[in-house]
Amino acid sequence: MTDLASPSTSQAPQPVHVFYCGICQFPVEYCEFSNSFKRCKQWLEDEHPDVYADLYSADALKEKMGSLSLEAEQKLEQDVAKNEARAEKKALKEIEQKKSSKITIIREERTKRKVTTHIQNLDAFNVDLKPAAKLLAQKFATGSSVTKNPQGKDEIVVQGDVTDEVEDMLHARQKVLSTLPEKVKVVKEDKKKKKNTEEDQQQQE
Amino acid sequence: MFSKFDKTQIGNSTAIKSSVQRAIRQKLLDQFEGLRVNDGALLEQIWPKKESISLIKCHNQLQLLSFNGFPLFFQSHDDPYVPTLRLLHLYPHLLPPVTVDRGAIRFLIAGANVMSPGLTSKGGQLPPPEKSYPANTIVSIFAEGKVHPVAIGICKTSTEEIKKVNKGIGIDLLHFVGDGLYKFERI
Secondary structure (H helix, E strand, C coil): CCCCCCHHHHHCCCCCCCCECCCCCCEHHHHHHCCCHHHHHHHHHHHCHHHHHHHHCHHHHHHHCCCCCHHHHHHHHHHHHHHHHHHHHHHHHHHHHHHHCCEEEEEEECCCCCEEEEEECHHHHCCCHHHHHHHHHHHHCCCEEEEECCCCCEEEEEECCCHHHHHHHHHHCCHHHHHCCCCCCEEEEEECCCCCHHHHHHHHC | CCCCCCHHHEEEEEECCHHHHHHHHHHHHHHCHHHHHHHHHHHHHHCCCCCCCEEEEECCCEEEEEECCEEEEEEECCCCCEECHHHHHHCHHHCCEEEECHHHHHHHHCCCCEEHHHHHCCCCECCCHHHCCCCCCEEEEEECCCCCCCEEEEECCCHHHHHHHCCCEEEEEEEECCCHHHHCCCC
8 A cells, every 4th residue: 555656556457459450440350340341451461461361361261250150241241341332432422522612701791890701611621610710810819719600510700801811811721721722712702781680689699 | 329429529628626536536446346456556557646637528418537638438427437448448357248249240330239139149148147247237348259349338137137038139339349439549
């Protein structure tokens, strides 16, 4: 009990070393169930041939069948392959979507002379919104925050009309904005104040 | 629980008061036999007494205990603490084990609960009758032919009951390889 700190820690059970896959992050033995099995296998073969040989040799393959019947095993493999194809397709689609997605800057009138600037779709480019809002606030010395818009998506709202400046910043890609691609498509919109009283109340809130 | 867990559900991370930390330490020690060995040497190893731990509040009354950004335990509402899978991978003896057969693995990785036949079939393993776990035991779920646990679950009924009924859900899944929390190696 006297000195718990250092010597006793050596009495604690040693942690097990787990070998994680670099692709799917599963422990390598579970790669066969991941959606990227082919890539996982390739990765392991390239990076760690010894582990690969251990895991995917003919003997090991036979052994891992365990209590499962041949039929069930085949079905399992089929399913995994199917899932993999599906995941690949999805990933491709996502990349495509990312390429075609653009950032929208909306200038919105609040009251007579007061304007806010809304920047939407930044999160599609892996921009961390909170620090980005902070950066904008610092740059323009105005209020700038992350809010949820009615569509349920996060956007940055900056006080004042800073549309052009924001656009320049997006193209300059500084600090937190560095994850943006080189030529981001930026769309600018102008939203006039609606004469709907209900909406006004919502905005003022 | 974590199949749809992502960044948006993570709230603020706060350092917790030392008195609260002491209470949490005691709770962990009470709950996990593995941590009590050698005057809590293991707890000391994963969470040194001198260091402070942070509490991350997430949606749905979920709380994560993280040490240096490494999530160690999670807790929903006031339920018992559950170690994260990555911690369990390091110290597999934290939780009592069960084994599922090979056919069940892919369903677990997709987030399904464990069905009783997956435990009682040839490839599965439940503790012998004299060591049976009561209901609501948190167990680590190993898989046939694999070394590391694939998931963490909570027994719906006692293991003897699972053997007897051998139908329907036996273990509710809490946390599995590849789920939302697993993807956060660091928070």
